[in-house]
Amino acid sequence: MKLSLHHIALALVLAFYSTSQQAEITSKIDLPDMGDSSGTIITPAEEKELGEHFFRSLHSQVAINQDAEIQEYIQGIGQKLAANSDGPKLPFHFFVVMENDINAFAGPGGYVGVNSGLIVLTEAESELASVMAHEIAHVTQRHLYRAAEAAGRLSIPTMAATIAAILLGTQSPALGQAAIMAVMGSSVQFQIDFTRENEMEADRVGMQTLQEAKYDPRSMPTFFERLQQSSRYYGKDVPEFLRTHPVTASRISDTRGRAETYPYKQYSDSLGYQLIKAKLKALSTNDDAGTAKYFQSRLKQGTSEQKTVAQYGVGLVALKAQKFAEAESIFQQLAKEYPGQPHYASGLARTALEAKNYSVALARYKKLTEQFPENEAIKFEYITALVRSGEAETAKKNLSSLSYKAQKQPEYYELLAQVYSDLKQPAESHRYLAEYYYAMGQIQDAIFQIRLAQQSKGLNIHLSAILRERMDFFINEQIEAKRNE
Numbered sequence: 265m266k267l268s269l270h271h272i273a274l275a276l277v278l279a280f281y282s283t284s285q286q287a288e289i290t291s292k293i294d295l296p297d298m299g300d301s302s303g304t305i306i307t308p309a310e311e312k313e314l315g316e317h318f319f320r321s322l323h324s325q326v327a328i329n330q331d332a333e334i335q336e337y338i339q340g341i342g343q344k345l346a347a348n349s350d351g352p353k354l355p356f357h358f359f360v361v362m363e364n365d366i367n368a369f370a371g372p373g374g375y376v377g378v379n380s381g382l383i384v385l386t387e388a389e390s391e392l393a394s395v396m397a398h399e400i401a402h403v404t405q406r407h408l409y410r411a412a413e414a415a416g417r418l419s420i421p422t423m424a425a426t427i428a429a430i431l432l433g434t435q436s437p438a439l440g441q442a443a444i445m446a447v448m449g450s451s452v453q454f455q456i457d458f459t460r461e462n463e464m465e466a467d468r469v470g471m472q473t474l475q476e477a478k479y480d481p482r483s484m485p486t487f488f489e490r491l492q493q494s495s496r497y498y499g500k501d502v503p504e505f506l507r508t509h510p511v512t513a514s515r516i517s518d519t520r521g522r523a524e525t526y527p528y529k530q531y532s533d534s535l536g537y538q539l540i541k542a543k544l545k546a547l548s549t550n551d552d553a554g555t556a557k558y559f560q561s562r563l564k565q566g567t568s569e570q571k572t573v574a575q576y577g578v579g580l581v582a583l584k585a586q587k588f589a590e591a592e593s594i595f596q597q598l599a600k601e602y603p604g605q606p607h608y609a610s611g612l613a614r615t616a617l618e619a620k621n622y623s624v625a626l627a628r629y630k631k632l633t634e635q636f637p638e639n640e641a642i643k644f645e646y647i648t649a650l651v652r653s654g655e656a657e658t659a660k661k662n663l664s665s666l667s668y669k670a671q672k673q674p675e676y677y678e679l680l681a682q683v684y685s686d687l688k689q690p691a692e693s694h695r696y697l698a699e700y701y702y703a704m705g706q707i708q709d710a711i712f713q714i715r716l717a718q719q720s721k722g723l724n725i726h727l728s729a730i731l732r733e734r735m736d737f738f739i740n741e742q743i744e745a746k747r748n749e
């Protein structure tokens with residue numbers, strides 16, 4: 265049977281929306297038809313809930329990158345593309361998954377993930393942008409929600425976990441398997457035909473976005489070709505991206521033809537792209553010596569900017585290998601040469617932090633927060649440094665100055681839990697650990713932490729009430745999640 269997991273994902277989402285549609289039929293008469301793309305079939309609130317569940321579920325299955333600089337970059341390029349897409353008002357959330365496998369995916373609720381392996385494979389920023397624009401198009405064209413038959417009834421948590429497992433290509437997670445079996449039906453073949461159209465449409469719409477956002481449209485076919493070539497080396501083990509978005513010769517020639525209609529222009533990569541790619545390469549390697557050699561071989565190649573990036577790469581590998589003296593001297597030199605560039609000075613501050621040279625690290629971060637007050641990545645690293653050097657009170661103050669978005673990240677809750685633990689407030693600490701586990705998709709651990717919080721001494725009425733409310737909420741979620749098992 266020719267059946268890709270991508271299409272089961274579609275069937276699953278559709279199964280979900282058919283039940284919500286039935287609910288609507290009873291309340292409304294002028295119901296839009298199934299092919300309607302206005303977003304009325306699954307309500308925005310339901311989609312938001314499904315998306316949040318999906319993201320938590322991802323956290324429990326793979327390592328979502330938590331590096332503040334990398335997050336800031338991927339959000340930046342993603343939001344720029346989204347703003348130039350045909351759904352500029354839709355909510356989007358972009359993130360990097362630390363997996364060497366080549367993959368990118370769009371889940372419900374505008375959650376778009378790109379694997380570190382894919383970013384490292386790109387050879388130009390426009391190539392990365394072309395993959396992201398394609399995923400954004402799947403979202404704006406509502407491919408996850410369009411047309412098809414109903415196949416079953418699933419709870420939102422089960423649906424979310426299953427979509428996550430499918431998009432990641434996770435091998436038979438117990439939860440996903442049961443749900444997949446529940447929705448496999450007669451409509452599967454139809455899905456496959458429909459999805460080929462979806463792929464073409466995502467290419468076409470994505471290329472438009474790419475061009476509007478001032479990236480090179482020619483990068484799309486170029487990257488598809490690179491993907492196809494790379495898959496030859498994989499043999500049977502095809503990259504996940506190709507499984508969920510099959511790249512055919514006709515897609516390559518189609519996108520090539522369309523790209524050629526745009527006037528030829530020279531495009532250059534942003535420094536941010538080059539630095540983040542170097543960072544991901546350094547972070548994700550298992551072979552520090554080999555990666556160091558790779559960057560060293562590039563110290564004398566290309567433009568002066570590329571040489572500088574290679575130097576940065578050498579510094580990052582040295583830092584990762586805890587060669588602090590070497591990292592210190594490299595970042596010193598870079599920060600001195602490029603004082604307006606936050607990445608180099610951050611590398612220098614991080615070197616002091618990793619070397620447990622706390623007073624120096626704090627002084628460097630403090631200076632950076634003054635020089636780049638809007639930079640959330642620096643703020644976050646500064647707070648981490650404060651926590652690690654035992655300055656819990658100052659850390660707490662700074663945590664409250666983070667943006668609303670940052671305050672919903674699991675790492676935010678983790679820092680907060682540590683701060684309260686240091687301040688000898690165990691109930692608060694367990695409470696925030698519970699939020700951390702919840703954000704990580706580990707509901708059982710969240711419930712356990714609430715219980716520990718409730719057993720802590722010196723609980724006031726206000727906190728008791730919050731804990732009771734959160735306990736009820738988590739238990740309800742757990743019941744809901746188990747409904748389809």
Ligand SMILES: [Zn+2]
Nearest residue numbers: 463466508509
């Ligand atoms: Zn696709």
